[in-house]
Amino acid sequence: MPEESVAEAAIAWFDANARDLPWRHPDAGAWAILVSEVMLQQTPVVRVLPAYAAWLARWPTPAALAADEPGEAIRMWGRLGYPRRALRLHECATAIAQRHDGVVPDDLDLLLALPGVGTYTARAVAAFAYGQRQPVVDTNVRRFVARAVAGQADGGHTTRPADLVATAALLPDEPAVAARASAAFMELGAVVCVARSPRCTICPLVERCAWRAAGRPALDGPSRRPQTYAGTDRQVRGLLLAVLREAVEPVPRPRLDVVWPEPTQRDRALRGLIEDGLVDPLPGDLFTLPKGP
DNA sequence: CACACGTGGTA
């Protein structure tokens, strides 16, 4: 009898321990899964949960979102962070409505061509919504594979082709089983093989983990540079956009000026938001969330 | 490849 594979062990653990998340329910279609994946880009599950439910209640289909204003998508995004994701998701819905008859495509290259859909999200939709055999590599999977298989600490970099290859090598042949394995790897990385204090004592793969066998070595090279926030343009953009999200009517400039005392940075942030399409300037020095083309 | 891009929770 062959030794149980990494994927088999992960799936067995997943069968018994998976969190009950709405985008994993059988009734979650490709659109719901796509929405969840975009929301989960750099935002923790607990904060996505309520936003996900509200979003799909309002826009159950890509066509429904496409028919609404982009500014409404930005408003609904609330405080999930990186509001450009909301704008891209609106653009994405428009593209799906126009180019794909309102149906989220199942072809990887067509998915990759959608706004806001990159290496990770495209494969996540292909695997989780359409049951394809695709390596789905996010920060959790990267860390898990780097440790368990390569015996190394993950550098915190973004996913590279080599990461896809390494993960693909772990996937069973049967597409549906491979997709299940991808979900299991992700869950393992998210709740067991976590970044700071990995819970090796409850890990189903601890016996064969290369990282643990090597004495849990720390990161080799220089770690990811610290992400500062206080005093950055990002913070100022966030403050400006928060005002516009709450406002029903177009906002006069003085109401934006009060959020940040330094005019040079404040103006740069506002210009950046306009440049990015997150804010529309109106005649009379008024500003609003975008109404669309 | 490095950097910009929000927000909030935890150690």
Next chain:
DNA sequence: TTACCAAGTGT
């Protein structure tokens, strides 16, 4: 309190 971290993407 500072620092890290969270289902990344686009330039």
